[in-house]
Amino acid sequence: MNINMKESVVVAVREAPYRNTGMQGINDIERSVLEFSRECPKAVIVDGTVYSFDHSFDSKVSQEQLYRTLIHPLVLKALAGYDCTAMAYGQTGTGKSYSMGMSAERMSEEHVGIVPRCLKDILKYMNINDQKENHAAMGEVFASFIEVYNEKAYDLLAVDVNEPLTSRTHPRFTGGTCMPMKSQKDLLQILMLGTKNRHVRATNMNNNSSRSHAIVTIHIQQGFQHSRLNIIDLAGSESVRRTGNEGVARAEGVFINMGLMGINKVMASLSAGRSLIPYPSLNSQCSLTLLVCISPHASDLNETLSTIRFAKNAKQMKITPQLSQQIQQMQEMHQNRSSAQTTSNQSITQNLGRLLPNSVNIRRRPPLSSNPGARNSFSISIPPGAQPNSRKRARRAQNALLSSSDESDTGVAPTGVISPTVAEFLKLKKEYAELQRGLRELREQRAQPEVQAEEPPLAAERPQPSQLTFREFNSDLSSIAEEGDAIPPPPFRIFTSSPTIYNNQNAGLLRMSGVSSAPTASSSGAAVAAAEPMPGRLSTRLNSRQAQLIQDITNGQDQRPLRRSSRIASQSGGPPTERNEPAERTEGNERAEGPSQLRATSALAAIGERFTMDSTVGSQRARLSKHRAELLSLLNTASVKDLQALPQIGPKTAMALIMQRSVLGHFRNWKQVEKLPIWKDISWSRFAKAVCIEIDP
Numbered sequence: 076m077n078i079n080m081k082e083s084v085v086v087a088v089r090e091a092p093y094r095n096t097g098m099q100g101i102n103d104i105e106r107s108v109l110e111f112s113r114e115c116p117k118a119v120i121v122d123g124t125v126y127s128f129d130h131s132f133d134s135k136v137s138q139e140q141l142y143r144t145l146i147h148p149l150v151l152k153a154l155a156g157y158d159c160t161a162m163a164y165g166q167t168g169t170g171k172s173y174s175m176g177m178s179a180e181r182m183s184e185e186h187v188g189i190v191p192r193c194l195k196d197i198l199k200y201m202n203i204n205d206q207k208e209n210h211a212a213m214g215e216v217f218a219s220f221i222e223v224y225n226e227k228a229y230d231l232l233a234v235d236v237n238e239p240l241t242s243r244t245h246p247r248f249t250g251g252t253c254m255p256m257k258s259q260k261d262l263l264q265i266l267m268l269g270t271k272n273r274h275v276r277a278t279n280m281n282n283n284s285s286r287s288h289a290i291v292t293i294h295i296q297q298g299f300q301h302s303r304l305n306i307i308d309l310a311g312s313e314s315v316r317r318t319g320n321e322g323v324a325r326a327e328g329v330f331i332n333m334g335l336m337g338i339n340k341v342m343a344s345l346s347a348g349r350s351l352i353p354y355p356s357l358n359s360q361c362s363l364t365l366l367v368c369i370s371p372h373a374s375d376l377n378e379t380l381s382t383i384r385f386a387k388n389a390k391q392m393k394i395t396p397q398l399s400q401q402i403q404q405m406q407e408m409h410q411n412r413s414s415a416q417t418t419s420n421q422s423i424t425q426n427l428g429r430l431l432p433n434s435v436n437i438r439r440r441p442p443l444s445s446n447p448g449a450r451n452s453f454s455i456s457i458p459p460g461a462q463p464n465s466r467k468r469a470r471r472a473q474n475a476l477l478s479s480s481d482e483s484d485t486g487v488a489p490t491g492v493i494s495p496t497v498a499e500f501l502k503l504k505k506e507y508a509e510l511q512r513g514l515r516e517l518r519e520q521r522a523q524p525e526v527q528a529e530e531p532p533l534a535a536e537r538p539q540p541s542q543l544t545f546r547e548f549n550s551d552l553s554s555i556a557e558e559g560d561a562i563p564p565p566p567f568r569i570f571t572s573s574p575t576i577y578n579n580q581n582a583g584l585l586r587m588s589g590v591s592s593a594p595t596a597s598s599s600g601a602a603v604a605a606a607e608p609m610p611g612r613l614s615t616r617l618n619s620r621q622a623q624l625i626q627d628i629t630n631g632q633d634q635r636p637l638r639r640s641s642r643i644a645s646q647s648g649g650p651p652t653e654r655n656e657p658a659e660r661t662e663g664n665e666r667a668e669g670p671s672q673l674r675a676t677s678a679l680a681a682i683g684e685r686f687t688m689d690s691t692v693g694s695q696r697a698r699l700s701k702h703r704a705e706l707l708s709l710l711n712t713a714s715v716k717d718l719q720a721l722p723q724i725g726p727k728t729a730m731a732l733i734m735q736r737s738v739l740g741h742f743r744n745w746k747q748v749e750k751l752p753i754w755k756d757i758s759w760s761r762f763a764k765a766v767c768i769e770i771d772p
């Protein structure tokens with residue numbers, strides 16, 4: 076799923092079922108004023124006029140579909156650190172509370188509403204489970220439940236719910252009692268308490284009409300990062316005449332309408348570009364998803380049109396979602412610490428460009444369009460007198476709408492800010508998969524003898540180990556492993572399991588045909604050309620090869636091959652470079668790769684050196700220690716993207732590492748890294764094995 080973190084306002088419309096006939100469809104007595112068309116899923120036709128929103132749901136939409144399409148992206152945004160609000164608006168009795176899932180009464184799976192579904196996903200993504208020990212949890216989740224009744228806020232979870240939050244005992248609005256959430260059971264409890272305490276009353280329009288605006292806030296705490304997901308069920312707009320309310324109920328109705336008017340004013344202010352809005356969940360930095368519920372009844376047409384107007388105005392709001400301040404500070408810290416990273420990222424991109432086929436797209440996103448709120452909020456009117464074939468015309472209009480909204484989609488571009496967000500994860504994951512595919516293809520090409528014979532790469536053109544970028548190096552590791560000719564056995568216990576480093580996801584398996592298991596420098600060129608795909612597990616193969624090599628070393632025959640660049644150089648007739656010699660770095664290279672990049676590459680080069688280590692235990696230990704230090708410094712400076720180039724580090728782990736690093740300042744040692752709550756099950760030991768830092772020297 077592609078989520079635009081900067082998409083500010085999403086507006087959807089949902090048709091309510093018929094009040095008397097339930098879901099049976101068109102009522103005999105009252106005609107429906109709403110029409111939906113499959114060809115134009117974003118539009119709703121209200122009494123012949125087409126209105127287009129971001130989503131349009133008829134009365135048959137399930138709660139699950141509604142949640143997945145409309146709210147799930149908001150949950151991901153909240154997890155990525157944005158404050159978000161989902162709000163239901165509409166006439167009384169049109170299903171706002173039902174959609175939002177504010178009630179604890181009807182909890183069969185089919186009818187579960189938005190609040191429980193949000194919490195379920197948030198707990199899942201944050202790895203919070205009350206059945207398990209929460210050592211692997213990514214943070215904590217809390218929830219509060221308040222209502223605004225007759226213009227006063229009440230904490231529905233407080234001991235004394237009749238004490239308004241704004242009273243003297245609470246000099247400042249506190250946001251209500253926050254309860255820790257570890258499971259759906261915890262949520263059910265607060266929903267039950269809240270529903271019990273919330274003001275509801277039977278009216279002519281709804282047996283269980285909410286008389287207050289209710290707000291469930293899910294607080295997501297990840298390190299210093301605190302984001303909120305507000306889920307608001309507004310009380311329904313009502314006409315005193317139609318509800319037939321008298322006395323207190325009538326007064327409530329007046330307050331409800333006043334409150335809704337206040338929200339209208341806020342929206343007008345936001346549309347006018349003002350940013351100082353005294354509403355925590357409806358402001359210029361909070362992503363908003365608005366669900367408007369409308370009635371199909373002809374007798375409700377005025378209210379329906381008024382609701383549609385509200386929705387159209389909402390779409391005009393100028394909202395720029397911002398990461399919470401703490402995250403922004405952390406990002407700044409991170410950017411300062413690795414200011415050279417941008418340059419290095421660029422060089423990674425350039426270098427990857429060299430390595431990858433043209434089809435692999437690693438471009439940055441284009442900048443944000445100037446007015447993102449202005450799209451998808453338009454309508455086409457069919458003049459009432461212009462029948463008889465208004466439906467046909469409406470459909471034509473819809474088609475026009477469809478194509479124009481598609482065009483506008485391409486016009487609105489997401490931000491160019493590279494933030495460690497869920498969208499980034501998804502995008503990076505995709506990019507990485509493409510990248511690996513590209514590398515595989517490239518390797519396959521390289522493995523073809525005729526290609527090699529035609530254009531042997533010159534040693535000078537080949538990137539030397541210390542010049543390699545992060546991913547190149549990784550790919551180099553795997554391609555070296557694939558060539559399979561150069562891997563020395565681990566002569567002491569530290570490396571007994573080190574072959575897993577080659578067995579990362581990049582590794583397509585190749586075997587050497589017609590060459591010995593430990594080829595010499597002179598044979599290695601031919602060996603590369605003779606490489607061919609071989610099924611099976613690399614680690615198993617390496618183990619048998621190790622055994623052979625251990626034997627060779629024990630017999631005093633050091634047949635370690637030269638490094639890859641040397642082999643290639645010898646292939647092209649040039650002089651082989653010195654084994655393990657640090658690559659010469661030109662001035663241009665220095666500039667292209669920032670310090671952190673150089674650290675990254677040298678750290679990885681240290682991993683590479685393991686292939687050609689001397690056999691003395693002392694020097695091995697010294698190298699391992701250097702390698703560990705360099706890799707740690709890499710962990711302290713690398714970006715989310717770069718971290719993912721390490722074996723066993725996926726987007727989530729990379730992001731979690733960055734978060735932890737921001738919280739701790741930097742990682743002091745590997746023990747500290749090992750203790751981080753980000754490693755699940757055996758993921759730490761896998762990672763430690765894969766990057767060869769598993770045993771303290």
Ligand SMILES: Nc1ncnc2c1ncn2[C@@H]1O[C@H](COP(=O)(O)OP(=O)(O)OP(=O)(O)O)[C@@H](O)[C@H]1O
Nearest residue numbers: 092166167168169170171172173281284285310311
């Ligand atoms: N899509 C739906 N499917 C099944 N039942 C629904 C649906 N929408 C609403 N209902 C039912 O209609 C009734 C009124 O819905 P609900 O109380 O959610 O309306 P509301 O808009 O919140 O009203 P109010 O503003 O007066 O509180 C409830 O009994 C609810 O269960």
